[in-house]
Amino acid sequence: MMIRYIFIVSLILTATKAFVVSPQQTRRTFPSTASTKTQKIVYSPPLRMVGAGIDPTSSSPETPPSTELNNPSTRFGDPLSDEMKAFNKGAVGFLKRTIFDTLFAGRDYPRFYALETIARVPYFSYTAALHWYETIGMWRKAKYLKIHFAEDLNEMHHLLIMESLGGADRWFDRFVAQHIGVAYYLVALGLYFWNPTMAYNLNQYVEEHAFLTYDQFLKDNEEELKAQPAPQVAIDYYSGDDLYMFDEFQTGSCEVRRPKIDNLYDVFAAIRDDEAEHVKTMTALQTETELSTSHDDSCEVPEELLGY
Numbered sequence: 405m406m407i408r409y410i411f412i413v414s415l416i417l418t419a420t421k422a423f424v425v426s427p428q429q430t431r432r433t434f435p436s437t438a439s440t441k442t443q444k445i446v447y448s449p450p451l452r453m454v455g456a457g458i459d460p461t462s463s464s465p466e467t468p469p470s471t472e473l474n475n476p477s478t479r480f481g482d483p484l485s486d487e488m489k490a491f492n493k494g495a496v497g498f499l500k501r502t503i504f505d506t507l508f509a510g511r512d513y514p515r516f517y518a519l520e521t522i523a524r525v526p527y528f529s530y531t532a533a534l535h536w537y538e539t540i541g542m543w544r545k546a547k548y549l550k551i552h553f554a555e556d557l558n559e560m561h562h563l564l565i566m567e568s569l570g571g572a573d574r575w576f577d578r579f580v581a582q583h584i585g586v587a588y589y590l591v592a593l594g595l596y597f598w599n600p601t602m603a604y605n606l607n608q609y610v611e612e613h614a615f616l617t618y619d620q621f622l623k624d625n626e627e628e629l630k631a632q633p634a635p636q637v638a639i640d641y642y643s644g645d646d647l648y649m650f651d652e653f654q655t656g657s658c659e660v661r662r663p664k665i666d667n668l669y670d671v672f673a674a675i676r677d678d679e680a681e682h683v684k685t686m687t688a689l690q691t692e693t694e695l696s697t698s699h700d701d702s703c704e705v706p707e708e709l710l711g712y
Contacts, residue, residue: 474694479543481601489605496609517571518581519614520563525585526607527556529592551695554652561641562675568635601690608686611679618676629669638671654681655695656688
């Protein structure tokens with residue numbers, strides 16, 4: 405019944421926007437700091453973090469405005485107030501303390517399994533909504549479908565790694581993670597139809613939580629992790645022959661990441677840095693930025709680095 409209700413509400417919201425919103429609509433002011441020259445943007449946030457080279461808790465990257473409706477937020481959404489952003493951040497923090505810090509206290513791998521199960525689902529929601537907009541002829545930009553699919557694929561491999569480490573061994577842990585994931589999917593889908601900026605902002609704080617969790621875990625367990633071998637699924641994902649989709653979820657840079665995977669510490673460092681990339685993308689999608697990846701025409705990457 406709930407799924408039917410969500411579907412009906414989504415149809416109503418979509419139909420409303422189809423008649424009210426047009427590409428020539430009055431523009432809303434999204435965060436931006438540079439000139440008004442229209443250009444394809446490759447943004448570069450401050451490089452402050454060892455590993456990913458990104459501090460996801462820092463301010464948003466500078467993003468020049470454009471005169472076109474570049475991404476889902478500028479096409480269908482509205483900017484968020486500082487109060488709403490603070491509410492989203494507080495809500496994520498509250499759920500972290502009441503659920504993760506309580507149910508998974510002292511059990512790192514089950515905690516990470518639950519985190520990765522939940523972290524995948526907003527990207528399902530985004531692609532579902534974008535497919536809907538394309539199907540009814542409202543808007544089509546294939547790059548965002550590809551980027552969100554690549555983000556999901558990345559989170560799926562994080563999940564496979566946690567499963568290989570025993571994070572999903574207990575039925576109760578699977579039950580909690582999967583039911584929260586279903587609820588978050590419905591919330592993210594509804595928010596995306598209502599205001600994509602809201603959906604991206606909420607997920608930004610989820611990914612920030614993931615980044616900080618893995619970063620602290622690495623600091624607390626460095627020697628132990630360096631003494632353990634890397635799971636084969638991690639070696640295959642980060643060091644495989646085909647890294648095209650691995651590159652696709654990393655936006656706003658022509659630099660190609662190739663994590664070194666020699667032990668379990670390297671695996672968690674790579675996962676942490678992946679989460680920082682997700683934060684960067686979610687932050688950029690709340691602005692007028694036209695996302696780009698290392699495979700776009702704006703970048704020239706040597707073929708030997710692409711894994712072909």
